[in-house]
Amino acid sequence: MIIHTKEPFNAEPSLARLRASSITAQPDFYVRSHGKIPQLDEKTHRLHVAGEVRTPLDLSITELRDRFTLSTVTAVMQCAGNRRLDMQAVKPTSGDPWAPGAIGNAEWTGVSLADVLQAAGASAEPGLHVAFEACDEIEMPDEGRFNYGVSIPIGKAMSPEVLLAFEMNGEALAREHGYPLRVVVPGFAGVRSPKWLTAIIVQDRPSDNHMQQRDYKLVPAEMTANTVNWDQGITIYDMPLNSAICEPAARAEMKAGLATLRGYAIATAREVVRVDVSIDGGRNWRQAELEHDAEAPWSWSFWTATVDLPKGEHELAVRAWDSAGQTQPAQPDDTWNFKGYLSAAWHRVHVSAT
């Protein structure tokens, strides 16, 4: 793993390792944490369900497993800061310099959040929000200490793909991935899928936690850390269309001739319908071959393209198209923001061929 910070622990795999398997093994799965990784025990851990519900619940992990039907969803989890490195090349941003590895795809097993909310007699009235509280503790200079918390709109919370998960790829969640219980909200930025979950509150407004209100928003390009008005930021839920070249690696020295490019593309709730690759920085394109598991709509698409690389320096580039005919912006300048979120311009990799 490429470790960005040791505490809180933030790390991503190498891109070649990421691209080796469509299901990302737990040890290769990026870790984004905001505080110390909690030491929890599934025998004593409890989940509270409260707020606008008829019957508040207080459940152990065993009770969750026994009372509700288990289901498995294959879904990508990705950090809102994935590929921030490319945005930092334009102008500095806050946050860790994530390469395109702050993403992974896993088979998540757990119980449906909708089932648990229904058991609690939660209202599904539009306009409600489902807030999550977790037991990781965050310390911030101006905010003091607080526990991690975020929320999602009730409509998404009631969707069948949203899980309270115990397992990743058929194994118990590793500590750094949220043992013994985490939320998995397919399609949404990782920030909305808290690890180490302790409480679910149904309420008439988004979470008032720092993480919801004063972070993880898309702010206009002209705002800086000093001038930011968080109320003008757009809360990041669904993630944009994105793609990356995983092989060859950046600055690779290659043999001239036929070369195979490999990577991933992701369109969250939409479908990736085409991936174009270029060996001349986007002047000319050709189409890559796509692999997508039709049974796993929340999964990513892997792509492969064979190109003929002449001797010399090359700028490889990739861009994806989604089922609404949308494609990615060309330049990271076009979407720069001081938090470095949603970096989704064409991914470019410089290589030399001899």
Next chain:
Amino acid sequence: MIIHTKEPFNAEPSLARLRASSITAQPDFYVRSHGKIPQLDEKTHRLHVAGEVRTPLDLSITELRDRFTLSTVTAVMQCAGNRRLDMQAVKPTSGDPWAPGAIGNAEWTGVSLADVLQAAGASAEPGLHVAFEACDEIEMPDEGRFNYGVSIPIGKAMSPEVLLAFEMNGEALAREHGYPLRVVVPGFAGVRSPKWLTAIIVQDRPSDNHMQQRDYKLVPAEMTANTVNWDQGITIYDMPLNSAICEPAARAEMKAGLATLRGYAIATAREVVRVDVSIDGGRNWRQAELEHDAEAPWSWSFWTATVDLPKGEHELAVRAWDSAGQTQPAQPDDTWNFKGYLSAAWHRVHVSAT
């Protein structure tokens, strides 16, 4: 109306007229037709429902109105070639040079397609398609004469927003808008919403009509009319995020000082969450004010921005952001295709201020 061709009749309104009302009046609504506008009579017109259905139907307009619940949906209709003019500035394409006026928003009244399919006992099996046949006749050099036909996937056909419509804005459909019966598929390109509808066929494959198979596909940039392989094109259903400046008009001569910019933005099934405007070709941006009717999710958003224009020449630009944090590409070069479809780069308008 700005008339592109008289026969078939293809015309769009001026942008100032388009922006004058969030609901577009019938006489201001763009017309895209592929053949002569049929002369039909609602007293004798009939609709057939056949294919993979338990009970084929043969209904008059009166029977449609009497047997099914009427509903009204406010929705944008837009041509896949809207804003083609901007793509043609890069390199010639086929098709009419539509400005950003090949779009309109109306209150459509009719019956739910899903209700009619259910009455016919249609299967809702994924993988099925609902083909539409219409009575406008098209003549093409290599194809001879044929009737207009297209299809949509069954999942969309069964969605409650899809109508068989008789009325636009509380009036009978005008002849050029499909009297006495048309399909309205909110979110999808206009090509999938046939006018002058005569038949609905549930089948295991997309329509084999020319319109479905050898037109209205997104093809890669390197294909031309001579080299096109339609099987590699992506059928255009959902439309991409788009926005346009309606006022001031292109090449307007304005007074220096405060000026109001007005336009529209559309994100089909998503939401427009932000619109940025620029007076320096996209180097600096500010946010426009958005108006959106929350009760009308298939409607467009109107936007307004007041800017201070110094004396001189200016390139005004607009771009929208959707609820997944996606934005439009900067340059029409980035998405050019020989058919000129899905032209959705930043809309730019040159003005001079004295």
